[in-house]
Amino acid sequence: MIIFYEKKTGRIKGTVDGRIHSKEHLKIWIGDKKKTGRLVVQWKPVRWFTEQEDELPKECLNACDEEGNSLARNADFEADHSQKKIFFELDKKPMDVYKYKVDLKTKRLVKK
Amino acid sequence: MSYKIIISKPGYNALTETDPDNLIFSSDYNTLKYYAEGSIAIDLNDGTSFEESIAHSLGYKPIFFTYHKWTPESFYVLMNRSWADAGYYIHVHTFVDNNYLRIKVRQDQTRDLQGTIKYKIFKNSTGL
Numbered sequence: 001m002i003i004f005y006e007k008k009t010g011r012i013k014g015t016v017d018g019r020i021h022s023k024e025h026l027k028i029w030i031g032d033k034k035k036t037g038r039l040v041v042q043w044k045p046v047r048w049f050t051e052q053e054d055e056l057p058k059e060c061l062n063a064c065d066e067e068g069n070s071l072a073r074n075a076d077f078e079a080d081h082s083q084k085k086i087f088f089e090l091d092k093k094p095m096d097v098y099k100y101k102v103d104l105k106t107k108r109l110v111k112k
Numbered sequence: 113m114s115y116k117i118i119i120s121k122p123g124y125n126a127l128t129e130t131d132p133d134n135l136i137f138s139s140d141y142n143t144l145k146y147y148a149e150g151s152i153a154i155d156l157n158d159g160t161s162f163e164e165s166i167a168h169s170l171g172y173k174p175i176f177f178t179y180h181k182w183t184p185e186s187f188y189v190l191m192n193r194s195w196a197d198a199g200y201y202i203h204v205h206t207f208v209d210n211n212y213l214r215i216k217v218r219q220d221q222t223r224d225l226q227g228t229i230k231y232k233i234f235k236n237s238t239g240l
Contacts, residue, residue, distance in 0.1 A: 002150075013164065014152040028148055029167040095228060098153055 001090060003039040003097060003109075004030040010102040010110075017094045019043035019077060039107060041087050045075035083108055116140060145235040147174065154180075154204075154217055156225040162217040168233050171210055175234045178206045178215070182227040191229070206231075208238070 002016040002025065014030040020043060030036060048056040051073045056063075063071045079087035086109055090097050100109040119136040120126035132141060148168070156162050168174060179188035194203045202219045206229075215229055 011155075012153060014150060014166070016148050016150040018149070024169075025148055027167070027169040030150075030152065031164060095151060095230075097151075098228065 001041050001087065001094065001097070002026075002028070003041070003102065004036050005039065005102040006031075007035055007037045007104070010104050012098055012101060015094065015097055019079075019091065037102070039102060041079050041081045043077040043091075044080045046078050047076040048072040049074045049076075142236070144175065147233045147235045149230070149232040152215060152229040152231065154215075154225070154227040154229060156217060156219065156223065160219050160222055162215075164215045166213040166215075166231065166233075167211060168208075168213055169211055170233075170235070173208050173210060173238045173240050175236045175238055176206070176208055176213055177232045178213075179230045180204050180227060181229075182225060185227075188230060204229075 001018065002021060004013045004015065005011060006013060013036060016025055016028050016030075018025070021040060026040065029038070048058075048061060050056055050071050053074070056072050061072060065071060078084050079091075081087055086100075097109075099112060101112050102108070103110045116139040118126045118129075118138045118140075120129050121134050121136055124134045126135075129135060132138060137143070147170070150166075152164050152166070154162055154164075178191040180191050180193050181188045192203075192205045194201070194205075196202075200219065200221050200223075202225075203217070204227075205216050207214045207216070213231060213233060217225075219225070
């Protein structure tokens with residue numbers, strides 16, 4: 001999720017929803033760039049799994065089978081942010097983001 | 113030689129089926145390609161107008177949908193949306209150009225109104 005907020009008040013103006021944001025998404029801006037700040041929260045893989053759904057240890061992430069195909073087939077993701085629990089809930093209900101505002105000092109979400 | 117991708121519905125042969133109603137997907141037919149989606153908060157706090165813009169930066173006018181809801185309505189309405197009653201009107205509109213999706217709200221009286229807009233922007237060009 002990308003959150004756009006007023007630089008003066010921390011009020012959230014709008015969002016770009018999603019877990020992984022491409023370079024094109026990062027070109028999107030809501031409002032006046034001089035007055036609007038942005039919080040980009042990407043999701044990252046934290047656990048990898050093989051085709052048989054066995055967890056793949058981190059040291060084996062680059063391992064391949066005899067045909068050279070990666071053993072990693074699937075992954076669990078979580079938000080790459082100190083408030084990952086909040087973003088986990090916002091991923092399910094993105095419109096709840098407007099119950100928060102951005103703390104201008106810490107750039108963390110706080111309840112309004 | 114050109115290639116294509118066809119996924120047929122269960123019970124239909126993807127290699128021979130010609131009716132697009134029996135296909136889940138065919139690269140022979142254009143589809144809407146997702147670009148971005150999100151939301152905008154409307155805050156008409158003691159004012160008569162509200163404007164916001166989303167810089168989509170695509171360089172052309174994309175196909176888009178926007179839906180609008182006032183607090184505390186429980187439903188979203190496909191925009192554009194206008195309504196009037198005895199003594200007042202409100203217009204909620206969206207416009208698109210080569211670089212921006214713009215949202216404008218106009219009312220003839222000063223009322224505190226809050227709402228949200230959900231937008232979906234596609235890679236497909238309107239061709240306009």
